[in-house]
Amino acid sequence: MSSAASVFEVTKQYVMDGETVHALRGVTLEIPDGDYVAVMGPSGSGKSTLLNLLGCLDRPTSGRLVLGDEELSDAGDDRLAEIRASRIGFVFQSYNLIPQLTVLENIEVPLYYQGRIDRPRRQRSLEMAELVGLGDRLKHRPAQLSGGQQQRVAIARSLVNDPYFILADEPTGNLDSVTTEEILQLIGDLNEQGKTIIVVTHEPEVGQRAKRIIRLRDGSICSDSRNEYSHPSPESRPLSPRP
């Protein structure tokens, strides 16, 4: 199995208020295709930094970062942007939809930065909206949707460019327990369909749904284990548009 992302001996330091902060102190990690990884750890453990590196929003101070089969440790700003547009799906805690755009337009933003939005791409956006169960709300604005619905739009947006992996940063942090369950269900279903998922969270119940749990502490991996009880969803139903 090829790997979606791998990092070798990655370190990240930055200077804050005159003090050097070692956010990551040599992390080596390989995420194979189709994996469902939860990155956990207390705040300050470096999980956000790892997420930014994997999401190509930042470059490591040292070490190697490979996404797919491309070495990205020294990639330029524009190349990183291209990778983000074409190969990475972001899901954020606060959804991060653009308020003045409609649901469909929000889903299409990564395609927009890949080039022309042509017929097959528009078709794909519509399919993704269907997939997350929002096929009937294409013309709505984010403000007209509930939190759960907004997060579904974000998930559809993260899928639209057929990424190497979906990078979810506390995807359920702003949701109530019922919607959390729905979103986790959706993410689990996507993984079953073969999508590689990386979830960054500090909530154990979210982490428990992953197949593999990586714990970070003070910028290093302190444990990396397979999760025996992964995806304990009561009904493992096929992915279909919601009623």
Added chain:
Amino acid sequence: MPFLWFRTWHLGVKSLLLHPLRSLLTVLGIFIGVASVVWLLAIGEGISRKAQQQIEELGATNIIIRSIKPPEESIENVGSSHSIVPYGVTRADFERLAATIPTIDRALPIREVRYRFGYLGRNIEGRLVGCTPEYADVNKLEVDRGRFLTDTDDREKWNHCALASEVAERLFPYEDPIGKAVRIERAFYLVVGVMKERTPSAGIGGSLAAQEFNDDVYIPIHTLWSRIGDIIVTRRTGSFEGEMIELSQVTLRVDKTENVLRTAALVKETLKPHHRKQDYAVVVPLELLEQARTTRLMFIVFMGLIAAISLVVGGIGIMNIMLATVTERTREIGIRRALGAKRGDIIRQFLVETIALSVMGGLTGILGGLTCRPLIAALRNLLLRAAPDVFDQLPQVIKEVTPLIVPWSVPLAFSISVTIGVIFGLYPAIRAAMMDPIEALRHE
């Protein structure tokens, strides 16, 4: 690449429409700037064109010598209250100039006197002009009926006269003046022609007074010299005052334009030794014309400067609003960057917005600028009706100016507005693009 711009254009217009009032006010800033460029240049051009026209009317190849009354103190014989003081250009001067300067093509002697004209019981006051037949040609007078004076009239010193339109109308309200006799002083003059109405010429500088033309009566200059003479006596409260002038004006025409300035210098040199007092003035329209051109250039530069300032102010308005927009949309910028927007995409997005604003301002500003002429006419009309007294006191320039849209001011104003959009939009756009996406995403 053009496609990228087009797409971004769509995006930009859309986000501008999110804040219609804000966008409108920004557009207004540029509108005022662009409209003022067109307006100020048009008004400046109107004023200077008019001045230039007036000067051109005098003839670029002409040199005009006017007799002027010297200041009182320098007149001798102050003692007697009814002394007659000779001053001004003399017939000898005229002969001398015509004979000695070879570049002078034609010399026109003119003598003007305020007089009363009578026909039957009707009396009016006007200007009696003693002149040669060329006078009509030089002053662009056209004959309405009959003829103007001829060389024979002058040579034979006949009592012939030509009337200006207003004089003819007031002395002969019901009959044809041709063939009638008009009384001037104690002599009668046969009317040989009536002139068409002519727009009065404006005065230029201090030495050349405005000319009415419409209350004139023209007679041959030799007739004037022999019938009326050089001495004019006017009665003033309690005393008589006499003036002795041989010629009121001499208009010299130079053969070529390039000789005008040299000839003018020569004319001044020729006159100088024969006049102890400064009792004449030499007006060179060509000099005035060149002065007017320089003035026009200064005017354009000055007006352009004012307009440029207002455009810069408009540009600052754009920059201000874009900086606010960038801050306000930090989060959106972060999202777009995370989802694959390059720095260039962000720069383009914000630049397109400023360009859209300034293009809108530019286009409407040009439209606003083109309304300059009717609008000024309407304003003048309104003022004339609402407050005629105030209107009367306005300077002549303001009463009469007709703005002339300078053709190049339109593309100029437009390109300046777009340039301003780019220049003042670039900084906010670059600032947006240089934001760290991670920081921007965290922005609340």
